Amino acid sequence: MIGFIQQLRQRTPLGWLQLSHEKSRLLVALGGIAFADVLMFMQLGFQNALFESNTKLPNSIQADILLISPQGRNVLNISTFTRRRLYQAMDVQGVQSAEPMYINFIDWKNPKTRQKTSVLVIGVNPEKQALNLPDVNRQIDIVKLPDTILFDRASRGDYKEAIAQVEQGKPVTTEIDRRTVTISGLFSIGASFGADGNLITSDQNFLRLFPGRQASSVSIGLLKIQPGYDVKQVKAALESHLGNDVKVLTKAEFIEFETDYWKKNTAIGFIFSLGVAMGFMVGVILVYQVLSTDVNSHIKEYATFKAMGYNNLYLLGVVFEEAIILAVLGFIPGAIAPLGLYHLTRNATNLPVYMTVARAATVLMLTMIMCIISGAIATRKLQSADPADMF
Template identity: 60%
Template sequence: MRTPLGWLQLRHDPGRFLVALAGIAFADLLMFMQLGFQAALYDSNTRLDRSFRADVVLISPKALNLQNLSTFPRRRLLQALDVPGVSEAQGLYIRTVTWRNPQTLRSATVQVLGFNPDADVLRLPEVRAQADLLKLPDTVLFDRGARGQYKEAIARIDRGERVTSEIERRTITVGGLFRLGASFGADATLMASDQTFLRMFPRVSAGSVSVGLLTLAPGASSEGVVEALRRHLPNDVKVLSQADFVQFEENYWRVASPVGFIFGLGTAMAFAVGVVIVVLVLSNDVNAHLAEYATFKAMGFRNRFLLLVVVEQALILAALGFIPGALMPLWLYAVAAQATSLPIAMTLERAVVVFVLTLAMCLASGAIATRRLQAADPAELF
């Protein structure tokens, strides 16, 4: 059997070995956290989009994302019903505003949705079950997954007590709760009827909506209806399938927003840190055993054999360093999710991605560390 030279050399100096494992684990931890925050950015800002019960979505061409929407004429919804395959059309009013936290009385950013409570426009059973509450004047539903100090206020609402707040100098009553969660754009979401929404924001025209939700008839082709709507409707409205609408929101945070770029850059920097650490460890190991490697070359062993020894070391470091690097984020994800109310959790896909990056990081480091060894002359080494 082949002697495991790579493993024996790593084990020969336990201190250096542990330092290398700690460095790889730290780099993996940084990559896990950056990728976790990046995924939370996309997931938190698209889960409201995913909750819309629609096959086709209409928005203004000027819209940037769900927190920066423009409006389009409501009559476009009626025109959309003329297209074969469209069975229902509903409009949403959406606005991001500052409200008064009913518990701390401090200002906080919330997103308010206004819609017809008799229409089934959201894939949120708790909202649908409390549709009658929304018909009461100036009554809203509050997101129990909100970010901020709302624990006491939520407990009072659960007990059936009357909880009030203020939006645009108008007093509103929080009549019930549902769960959606905070995002990078808003601390919470409020659900209101379209009539309550228009009373809260009197400068908003009832004839202009933020989002149009179209439901297709059974058997209708989504792609065909989307193309027909684009030909039928004027250019003051943008037609997207439900999947394209979610992708539209994600693309904003991925490309147009600097936040997505920062998390991507952080992952690249963590990878670079790992490469530097492993290169230093392997280079020191190569230098410490240069005489032994020279002996192998003098005996006729080729550079490929020596390279495989260093590659073996790199693979061992990648595998053993990944284990603590993957375990530590489990706790940190839980802490971050609790503190921010964002959907941060470990996924198998992310673990595979980081493991592949770890392998690439260690193999690249091994290739760099063996450059001097491959160019060296055995006679000079002695």
Template identity: 35%
Template sequence: MSRLLQAIFGRLPIGWLQLTHNRTRFAAALAGVAFANVLVFVQLGIMASMGAATLRPYDFFRADIMISAGDANAMADGGNVARQWLLQAMADPDVTDGMGLFLANVAWDRGEKDISLSTFGIDPVKPGFLNPALAEDMSLLAVQDAAILDRLARGLAREEAAAIRPQTPLSFEAAGRTLTAYATFAGGGGFGGDGYMLVSDQTFLSLFPARSSAAPDHILLTLRPGADVDAAVARLKTLISDPSLRIRSFAAAAEEDLRYQQTRRPTGIIFGFGVLIGVLVGLVIVYQVLSTDVADHLREYATFKAMGYGSGFFLGVVFEEALVLGIMGFIPGLIIGTAILTLMGKITTLPLAMTPSMAISVFVGTVVFSALSGAIATRRLAAADPADLF
């Protein structure tokens, strides 16, 4: 390592030699930096999984425009929408079809522990509103109390889910009714439930008798091919007589939902602060190590300063130490962080995984903040008089 650093810097790697002189302190410093990296990786992984879980339900559907209640900040919250607005929207020349979307959580009674399923009630005769992979099984929902079940739901054994097919359906109790799953799809647990389930709108209303077919949670619209979505949205806002409704493109609805979850919901804010705390922990650890190292070698630095070496030389030595700590601390942090995220993903079925962009961003941040810590640690040395250091 000394030869490599000497070739890189073109001089004796003083910073590396000073760090490795006390191997115990060096190992403790690397462990501290690695811990800070792990903390940031886990928080970033959870934030990314929250984003993926938020957007996952939108992947189930195919629509151009979504109409929601004025207080609907996310797909899973807000009031209902009167079906009459669907009839008004159909008057627009670019709107080709519409469907009411019902949504609620259903508890699957599993005995010791229930499985919470985010359940969508849809019209089974309109497969065009579903992802093609889901649309293939839409006809199965025409049967009363039929369901398509999330095979990745938390609490559902993979072997049990794999056995579900039209020839070998699975019957279960939910919301006081007996439902029968004839097929499965890949969903996965989220922050609002253990998994997902698709049923027909009539089955949904039988599960929730207090709900009305005239008041779905959202209205989905499709436009003719080549139609301008933004222009259609603008026309619908004048065509529909309720100004309180949120009328936006389906893509914009997904983006607003994600932004709401990350910036306004407590979970998103907490995870954001977790990332900030991880960065601050790493900054403090590296600064403490470098500051202590500078203090321990003030006499040696004073000799160099008396010989005419400028502040740039000392800054370079401390930057060398900061880079060594940042890079060498990042490697174990990456390995441990990847292992933790993988394990958490398997346990929770959340989309937790290390991504290249996450690794690159944390690496760059580690190097930058290590260099910043080094710059702060050299302030005392830059202001010191060599005569006062002996």
């Protein structure tokens, strides 16, 4: 039995033996790495929710090419252009249809609490399929009725009672800008960082809700291309045919346009990226402190190894071994804790914050790099250690 234990110890990595010798120091290191990982997980989760929640509507739009005003910053801050451009677009070979979409924010009263909140209203032509949302397309005839809307069941707020009534086939009435409207159907897009919820209705109902808005002022033009035509070629033809008061985008470019706004033109996108960087730096500092302390406390042992003929590369390998062990062990609690935090965030905000395999792999890779960098810094003193100076 004693011989087996000795053999087991001989096969145990030296790095693990050194780390496990000071258990309190090991626990502090793992706690620091887990904290850094949780910080990175949360920031990456919020960043992904930012992009995903704000691109759900653009992703659901059913069009090959979209026309928007050059003044538009994103879907939530969209400008308008004249409807004449849609008629002109129909003159371009390959364009099958050109339909308007109307978008604007409006205050409405929660049917239950009667509190005001801001929601995004989307007006579409009910005779044409504008959105790739089965729930909307199945109920689109409902919004042909005056002052009738479809409500986003994934909106942020207390709407359980109203949603339950609508699901039972009982219409719910509420007030939008002093106008009584009826919720007769439900769909799901979800809240975003810019909007608490969404309403979909007909273009005519939209204009009733916004009496100062002209039908000729379009938010987005939805163009469908005839089969057999190349989208990029039709886009180029549209750009040369239409005026400078519209921007022509493919659907992929429109989604990228929305993502770039939140990524590059808002403070919130920068803050989440900075949060990931800060978590990474915190981890580097914490792991460096642990490894540096370990190297200092065992500097004589390392010097003895040098005197016995072990070169710097072997000793550096021991420290890097410690760094990898810390990265793996610290990642485990660092990946478990965000699962609960993500669930809490989803319930509180209705934002799409979920753990993904890709994100877990990204954070694990960052943790490895973080610990290796710390190990590289901590080994500087080890490389200069001279056995003659230690004794």
